[in-house]
Amino acid sequence: MAKDTNASDAKILREPAEVQYRHQLEALKQQDKDTPPSAWKLSPRAVLTYITGTAKPIKATIDGKAVEVPITRKFFGDDTIVERAIVTLASERALLLVGEPGTGKSWLSEHLAAGISGCSTLTIQGTAGTTEDQIKYSWNVARVIAEGPKTENMIPSPTMIAMKTGALLRFEEITRCVPDVQDALVSILSDKNIVVPELPDANMVFARPGFNIIATANSRDQGVNELSAALKRRFNYVHIPIVSDQKTEIAIVRDRSKELLERYKIPAKIEDSVLTVLATVFREMRAGTTADGVSFQKVSTTLSTAEAIGVALDSAIYSRFFSTGAVGVEDVARQLVGSVVKEDLDDLKVLKEYLSVVAKKRGAKDASWKAFHDAAMKAVTSAS
Numbered sequence: 001m002a003k004d005t006n007a008s009d010a011k012i013l014r015e016p017a018e019v020q021y022r023h024q025l026e027a028l029k030q031q032d033k034d035t036p037p038s039a040w041k042l043s044p045r046a047v048l049t050y051i052t053g054t055a056k057p058i059k060a061t062i063d064g065k066a067v068e069v070p071i072t073r074k075f076f077g078d079d080t081i082v083e084r085a086i087v088t089l090a091s092e093r094a095l096l097l098v099g100e101p102g103t104g105k106s107w108l109s110e111h112l113a114a115g116i117s118g119c120s121t122l123t124i125q126g127t128a129g130t131t132e133d134q135i136k137y138s139w140n141v142a143r144v145i146a147e148g149p150k151t152e153n154m155i156p157s158p159t160m161i162a163m164k165t166g167a168l169l170r171f172e173e174i175t176r177c178v179p180d181v182q183d184a185l186v187s188i189l190s191d192k193n194i195v196v197p198e199l200p201d202a203n204m205v206f207a208r209p210g211f212n213i214i215a216t217a218n219s220r221d222q223g224v225n226e227l228s229a230a231l232k233r234r235f236n237y238v239h240i241p242i243v244s245d246q247k248t249e250i251a252i253v254r255d256r257s258k259e260l261l262e263r264y265k266i267p268a269k270i271e272d273s274v275l276t277v278l279a280t281v282f283r284e285m286r287a288g289t290t291a292d293g294v295s296f297q298k299v300s301t302t303l304s305t306a307e308a309i310g311v312a313l314d315s316a317i318y319s320r321f322f323s324t325g326a327v328g329v330e331d332v333a334r335q336l337v338g339s340v341v342k343e344d345l346d347d348l349k350v351l352k353e354y355l356s357v358v359a360k361k362r363g364a365k366d367a368s369w370k371a372f373h374d375a376a377m378k379a380v381t382s383a384s
């Protein structure tokens with residue numbers, strides 16, 4: 001079987017998706033039965049398969065050898081979300097992925113760009129300090145002073161490179177940018193060009209077919225700089241929900257932490273029983289109720305799936321270096337406290353309440369819940 005590179009044998013800590021999963025992308029390309037839209041590397045159906053995975057490996061020829069390549073699932077959740085995202089990117093409109101932090105928006109955006117353009121690195125990270133130059137272009141000032149403004153003295157932005165090559169631009173956290181800067185995108189999205197008034201001859205850069213934008217925004221800070229009406233009209237919104245189904249959440253945490261642990265060369269395996277306790281605690285604390293109808297206060301921190309992956313990973317690293325190497329519920333309990341108590345110290349009280357109302361009761365019947373309760377209580381007491 002052709003395995004994709006795992007960063008553990010690569011020289012780079014985190015390879016972009018198109019490098020890490022290149023065998024999967026190549027296999028899908030060889031098997032692609034549909035015609036991709038202009039400048040797309042894969043057809044929409046193959047992009048969907050790349051993101052949602054296949055049950056069985058697919059046949060391909062990699063480096064001259066006939067192999068079977070497993071296509072792993074990248075994004076877990078409702079597949080129609082991914083379909084809608086792909087359809088939008090094939091249209092005139094740009095795509096905005098909106099949702100709570102840690103729901104996999106950036107992750108989905110990276111894989112969409114890798115599958116469609118074969119390049120996920122043309123990225124702008126939106127911040128309060130993002131300038132119009134970073135979206136359009138800037139100049140090599142020393143050379144402009146010496147030679148005047150010429151095309152060669154221009155420093156193109158990721159947007160300009162994406163336009164020239166007919167690729168996808170990723171715009172992360174777009175609502176963190178101030179409105180003036182966001183407005184620079186209006187003309188790019190409607191006219192599909194950038195005007196360069198400093199260049200007398202070649203003063204327009206046109207976008208090639210294939211160019212489009214995938215932006216992400218956190219619904220938590222939508223209010224910071226909400227998109228202007230003009231920009232809203234040019235985006236299709238796709239809402240990414242928090243995973244509501246426990247099985248799916250366990251699968252995400254299992255898959256992602258396994259991959260990340262391999263990257264850090266940590267040979268720990270987290271048992272499903274431990275993951276189940278972790279996922280249950282996250283779900284219940286998020287909702288403020290349990291499956292058997294006990295209610296308590298909700299925490300103010302977002303307890304996202306990404307946060308659960310973080311806890312799983314930290315528990316495994318802790319257990320590898322300071323404990324037995326077998327990740328137990330005690331390790332999870334210890335790391336959980338830091339995750340829950342982030343924005344607000346009052347959350348510590350909520351966690352305490354949860355532990356005494358829910359975890360303790362379960363502990364009377366179930367040894368893992370007892371171990372979880374005891375270790376978490378100890379950690380909470382020393383944190384408060």
Ligand SMILES: Nc1ncnc2c1ncn2[C@@H]1O[C@H](COP(=O)(O)OP(=O)(O)O)[C@@H](O)[C@H]1O
Nearest residue numbers: 074075076077101102103104105106107305306
């Ligand atoms: N539905 C999901 N499917 C796959 N991975 C997910 C999902 N939700 C969260 N993750 C994982 O959580 C981590 C953080 O996600 P990220 O894309 O950075 O979140 P966001 O951009 O929404 O804040 C990633 O490693 C990603 O793999």
Ligand SMILES: [Mg+2]
Nearest residue numbers: 105106172216
């Ligand atoms: Mg993100």
